[in-house]
Amino acid sequence: MTYLAKPRLHHPKLPANKLGYTRRDYEGTVSTLCAGCGHDSISAAIVQACFELDLPPHRIAKLSGIGCSSKTPTYFLGNSHGFNSVHGRMPSVLTGANLANRELVYMGVSGDGDSASIGFGQFAHAIRRGVNMVYVVMNNGVYGLTKGQFSATADKGSKSKRGVMNVDESVDMVGVALLLGATFVARSFSGDKEQLVPLLEAAILHEGAAFIDVISPCVAFNNHEGSTKSFDYVREHNEAVNRLDFMPPRAEITTQYEPGAVSEVVQHDGSVIRLRKLADDYDPHDRIAAMTYMQERQAAGEVVTGLLYVDPQPEDLHRNLNTVPVPLNQLGERELVPGAAALEQLNASLR
Amino acid sequence: MSQPTTKASVNDFVVKFANVNGSGSASANNLFAKSILRMGIPVACRNIFPSNIQGLPTWYEVRVSEAGWLGRRGGVDLMVAMNPQTWDKDVASIDSGGYLFYDSSKPLPASKFRDDVTVIGMPITEICNKAYTDARQRQLFKNILYIGALSALLGIDPIEVEKLIGEEFRAKEKLIVPNVKAFLLGRDWAVANLADVDMRLKLERSGKVGDRIFIDGNSAAALGAIYGGATVCAWYPITPSTSVAEAYARYCKKLRTDPETGKARYAIVQAEDELASIGIVIGAGWNGARAFTCTSGPGISLMQEFLGLAYFAEIPSVVMNVQRGGPSTGMPTRTQQADILACAYASHGDTKHVLLFPQDPHESFEMSATAFDLADRLQTPVFLMLDLDIGMNDWVTQPLTWDDSRHLDRGKVMTREELDAGKEFGRYLDVDNDGIPYRTYPGTHPTRGAYFTRGTTKDRYARYSEEGPIYVDNMQRLLQKFETAKALVPRPVRTDAERQTQFGVIFFGSTAPAMAEALEGLREQDIHVNTLRLRAFPFDNDVDDFIADHAQVFVIEQNRDGQMRMLLVNECGVDPTKLISVLNYDGTPITARFITREIAEKVGVLKPIPLKKKVAR
Ligand SMILES: Cc1ncc(C[n+]2csc(CCOP(=O)(O)OP(=O)(O)O)c2C)c(N)n1
Ligand code: SF4
Ligand SMILES: [Mg+2]
Numbered sequence: 001m002t003y004l005a006k007p008r009l010h011h012p013k014l015p016a017n018k019l020g021y022t023r024r025d026y027e028g029t030v031s032t033l034c035a036g037c038g039h040d041s042i043s044a045a046i047v048q049a050c051f052e053l054d055l056p057p058h059r060i061a062k063l064s065g066i067g068c069s070s071k072t073p074t075y076f077l078g079n080s081h082g083f084n085s086v087h088g089r090m091p092s093v094l095t096g097a098n099l100a101n102r103e104l105v106y107m108g109v110s111g112d113g114d115s116a117s118i119g120f121g122q123f124a125h126a127i128r129r130g131v132n133m134v135y136v137v138m139n140n141g142v143y144g145l146t147k148g149q150f151s152a153t154a155d156k157g158s159k160s161k162r163g164v165m166n167v168d169e170s171v172d173m174v175g176v177a178l179l180l181g182a183t184f185v186a187r188s189f190s191g192d193k194e195q196l197v198p199l200l201e202a203a204i205l206h207e208g209a210a211f212i213d214v215i216s217p218c219v220a221f222n223n224h225e226g227s228t229k230s231f232d233y234v235r236e237h238n239e240a241v242n243r244l245d246f247m248p249p250r251a252e253i254t255t256q257y258e259p260g261a262v263s264e265v266v267q268h269d270g271s272v273i274r275l276r277k278l279a280d281d282y283d284p285h286d287r288i289a290a291m292t293y294m295q296e297r298q299a300a301g302e303v304v305t306g307l308l309y310v311d312p313q314p315e316d317l318h319r320n321l322n323t324v325p326v327p328l329n330q331l332g333e334r335e336l337v338p339g340a341a342a343l344e345q346l347n348a349s350l351r
Numbered sequence: 352m353s354q355p356t357t358k359a360s361v362n363d364f365v366v367k368f369a370n371v372n373g374s375g376s377a378s379a380n381n382l383f384a385k386s387i388l389r390m391g392i393p394v395a396c397r398n399i400f401p402s403n404i405q406g407l408p409t410w411y412e413v414r415v416s417e418a419g420w421l422g423r424r425g426g427v428d429l430m431v432a433m434n435p436q437t438w439d440k441d442v443a444s445i446d447s448g449g450y451l452f453y454d455s456s457k458p459l460p461a462s463k464f465r466d467d468v469t470v471i472g473m474p475i476t477e478i479c480n481k482a483y484t485d486a487r488q489r490q491l492f493k494n495i496l497y498i499g500a501l502s503a504l505l506g507i508d509p510i511e512v513e514k515l516i517g518e519e520f521r522a523k524e525k526l527i528v529p530n531v532k533a534f535l536l537g538r539d540w541a542v543a544n545l546a547d548v549d550m551r552l553k554l555e556r557s558g559k560v561g562d563r564i565f566i567d568g569n570s571a572a573a574l575g576a577i578y579g580g581a582t583v584c585a586w587y588p589i590t591p592s593t594s595v596a597e598a599y600a601r602y603c604k605k606l607r608t609d610p611e612t613g614k615a616r617y618a619i620v621q622a623e624d625e626l627a628s629i630g631i632v633i634g635a636g637w638n639g640a641r642a643f644t645c646t647s648g649p650g651i652s653l654m655q656e657f658l659g660l661a662y663f664a665e666i667p668s669v670v671m672n673v674q675r676g677g678p679s680t681g682m683p684t685r686t687q688q689a690d691i692l693a694c695a696y697a698s699h700g701d702t703k704h705v706l707l708f709p710q711d712p713h714e715s716f717e718m719s720a721t722a723f724d725l726a727d728r729l730q731t732p733v734f735l736m737l738d739l740d741i742g743m744n745d746w747v748t749q750p751l752t753w754d755d756s757r758h759l760d761r762g763k764v765m766t767r768e769e770l771d772a773g774k775e776f777g778r779y780l781d782v783d784n785d786g787i788p789y790r791t792y793p794g795t796h797p798t799r800g801a802y803f804t805r806g807t808t809k810d811r812y813a814r815y816s817e818e819g820p821i822y823v824d825n826m827q828r829l830l831q832k833f834e835t836a837k838a839l840v841p842r843p844v845r846t847d848a849e850r851q852t853q854f855g856v857i858f859f860g861s862t863a864p865a866m867a868e869a870l871e872g873l874r875e876q877d878i879h880v881n882t883l884r885l886r887a888f889p890f891d892n893d894v895d896d897f898i899a900d901h902a903q904v905f906v907i908e909q910n911r912d913g914q915m916r917m918l919l920v921n922e923c924g925v926d927p928t929k930l931i932s933v934l935n936y937d938g939t940p941i942t943a944r945f946i947t948r949e950i951a952e953k954v955g956v957l958k959p960i961p962l963k964k965k966v967a968r
Contacts, residue, residue, distance in 0.1 A: 057797070058797045059794050061638070061794070074815070079798060081791075081793030081804070082801075082803040083637060084803065084804065085660065089626060092628075092630025092634065093631070093633055093634035095620070095630070096631035096632060097637060099583050099634075100582070100635040100638035101794065122623070122630070125622070317620075318618075321618050321619070322614055322615050323615050323617075328616070328617070328618060328640045329638055329639035331582065336577075337753075340754065343751050343752070346751065347751060350566050351562075
């Protein structure tokens with residue numbers, strides 16, 4: 001298997017965004033994942049979200065761990081720097097990258113094995129620290145790349161394709177993210193682009209730790225009857241709490257929604273998330289209520305999707321560390337090296 | 352060799368304090384050493400402490416040396432025995448003719464003493480109980496009291512002690528007077544009661560310290576990171592490396608805070624473990640910031656997978672390894688040089704890494720700053736190989752120096768302008784034929800210079816490939832890059848004996864001061880050796896030449912297996928029988944006496960028969 005370049009024939013009629021880029025400019029190389037893999041749909045949603053947000057592709061950095069899911073950064077944003085790191089450790093690499101240059105958009109891509117098994121600790125701590133990032137878990141409940149073993153998000157009692165029963169409790173990553181203080185928490189489904197794209201857009205503009213758990217069926221190892229991460233199961237049990245429309249700060253707000261069913265969330269940068277509430281009792285500003293609601297619906301066998309929690313005024317790691325506004329990787333010698341005179345003073349104090 | 356005995360001496364002896372951890376002795380003992388230093392007499396201090404916060408034995412050894420020997424000599428001339436738990440061992444360790452100073456408040460049977468040692472008793476507890484009512488004061492001032500007595504016995508200038516107390520408590524002024532009082536209480540008692548002790552160890556003002564400073568290697572390395580332009584530090588607490596991060600934080604606050612906004616030109620993250628620490632360093636290095644982590648053996652073990660990634664994906668990163676005794680948790684508060692191989696070949700697959708071996712705090716500063724230049728220039732991890740002895744002890748060392756005309760070498764980074772001008776970019780293209788490719792920082796250019804970083808195999812344009820020849824091509828280039836490194840790392844230092852000799856000695860790191868003194872000891876026995884102090888791995892040709900120039904080469908190390916010797920055999924292709932290990936690995940810093948004895952014995956055995964005699968036979 002080698003690198004497959006996508007033909008770069010620009011269709012004259014391809015629409016361009018405000019920066020003059022077409023969707024093609026946000027794509028990567030041809031995917032080598034299985035045909036029908038949920039991960040490919042998520043890649044497409046990322047392409048669309050970045051295109052629609054008019055993001056300069058080179059101002060995004062995409063980082064991942066190891067797994068089929070972690071391979072996807074090759075398949076989107078070909079003009080962005082990417083880093084396919086080691087299994088379960090994307091969060092630390094992303095944290096370091098973010099510390100070096102706070103001005104880029106950081107897209108962390110991971111799998112359920114990558115983030116809920118081997119990298120559970122790193123996932124938790126990056127969330128705790130409030131790293132300004134979009135953390136996407138492509139959640140299929142299995143290890144795809146190593147051929148179908150259970151991951152830590154596999155439901156207790158679910159059966160693998162080979163008929164083995166999972167007897168361990170499953171990790172609910174959304175629950176963990178809420179508990180550890182993520183300031184943007186959402187769940188979606190790879191097959192629901194209408195919900196996923198605006199969620200990604202809102203998460204990208206969110207200036208804190210944004211976590212999106214995307215259920216993404218593995219057609220090779222986890223799409224059979226009885227699997228709660230199969231296309232059919234999720235379609236049937238998807239309980240969407242809200243549908244959203246996302247407006248970046250510069251977009252004109254034109255559409256009107258019926259009052260009562262609509263709630264608006266204005267983010268720190270002025271962008272507006274408009275929630276079309278499906279579940280009346282759902283309030284995405286209340287972390288505790290969100291946790292309770294999730295638990296209740298889950299007990300009823302439903303997969304709650306939508307924007308589950310958002311803090312419109314998030315804090316992030318840089319704010320907590322009180323770092324200068326200039327990216328650290330752009331500081332020059334004058335700002336970094338205190339010089340011979342300062343050292344002489346230090347010497348004098350050490351005699 | 353005859354048993355060492357304590358001789359009458361001015362400014363040349365060893366004092367050892369045996370204390371209980373957490374009893375407040377550390378600052379008093381430090382006061383003792385520093386006051387001698389202020390009298391212009393070089394001292395070398397070593398803390399031998401347990402992995403414990405309170406209660407276990409701890410020792411503090413002060414080598415006083417007019418001649419300027421800064422290593423451990425070995426042996427003890429004056430033992431200040433303040434710990435009943437270790438009494439027997441402490442008393443036994445005194446050189447014949449030496450002195451035992453102890454708290455005589457409670458009588459001890461005669462069997463607890465030695466005939467060949469002068470015993471000096473002072474009822475410290477009794478005096479303290481009389482002078483103080485507060486329990487805490489009774490305990491704390493015991494230490495100051497014995498410093499007072501020692502000052503009278505040895506001839507420490509009380510003015511220096513009082514000045515130091517003033518400096519120490521500058522921020523808590525009301526503590527100055529009571530401390531000075533306690534010091535004088537002890538001193539006056541000694542003047543009145545110990546006048547007839549035949550004290551043959553004396554201190555006299557000298558001018559041998561010069562402009563040297565008193566600093567520990569970890570602080571110096573942290574300062575080196577600041578001068579080397581490091582902005583990101585990620586770490587996880589582990590003795591003996593913790594104080595690197597703490598010093599970096601302290602000095603950054605002072606030297607790296609934007610004076611106008613009060614904002615930080617640095618970021619420090621106490622990570623959840625060492626995997627995260629090195630991950631953060633690699634992420635920051637990839638994104639163009641200078642980053643480092645500090646750790647010790649167990650942390651190095653945890654970082655293995657990531658170190659291979661950094662090597663293979665070619666990401667600048669600096670790892671400060673303050674070595675302690677391994678394996679496993681080993682001797683967490685004792686010193687060793689036992690991670691040489693673990694660092695030189697860290698990670699799975701074929702890897703080799705750049706190592707730097709500072710000999711003292713001065714070089715720790717210098718090499719720490721250099722490590723960041725090397726990491727950027729070579730686009731690879733660079734290890735600063737400190738150890739507990741250098742890292743956690745205060746050393747008398749040359750002042751730290753910085754040349755304002757020195758610039759940070761950011762290595763081969765292609766800029767937006769160069770990309771605009773149409774310069775060809777391939778992340779792993781060897782343009783200059785030195786094995787070092789160009790890189791771009793993320794976010795540089797809208798359409799050019801982006802690439803994908805991965806730990807899997809790739810071609811010269813960073814495209815994924817599983818083709819054998821492409822993989823081999825990349826691995827060969829990495830070897831070539833390592834060859835390039837030889838010319839960039841600090842050169843070894845060769846010192847030849849005054850006389851022609853067939854014997855060579857190779858040493859490195861904290862062994863240096865003890866080695867310097869051992870050379871003197873060997874000369875006195877008419878044994879002459881040439882020496883080579885290694886300062887870095889990969890070894891350059893000077894190392895091969897040095898080994899070739901000698902019939903036998905002693906390799907002095909502080910580990911069990913002779914790890915540096917293995918590295919030399921492996922990398923320089925020398926005949927293993929030529930290299931003879933001299934190994935100290937009991938966790939205490941190597942001594943001059945040990946090196947002298949080992950080499951003298953081995954030379955005696957090895958001494959080649961002169962050619963003429965051989966022929967005559
Ligand atoms: C340290 C380490 N252990 C094991 C592996 C093997 N491995 C590769 S991918 C993977 C599981 C990936 O699962 P997940 O993150 O869910 O990704 P998916 O393939 O399901 O998208 C494993 C165990 C590895 N690469 N590194
Ligand atoms: S194995 Fe599963 S997760 Fe991996 S590419 Fe195939 S469908 Fe996707
Ligand atoms: Mg998976």
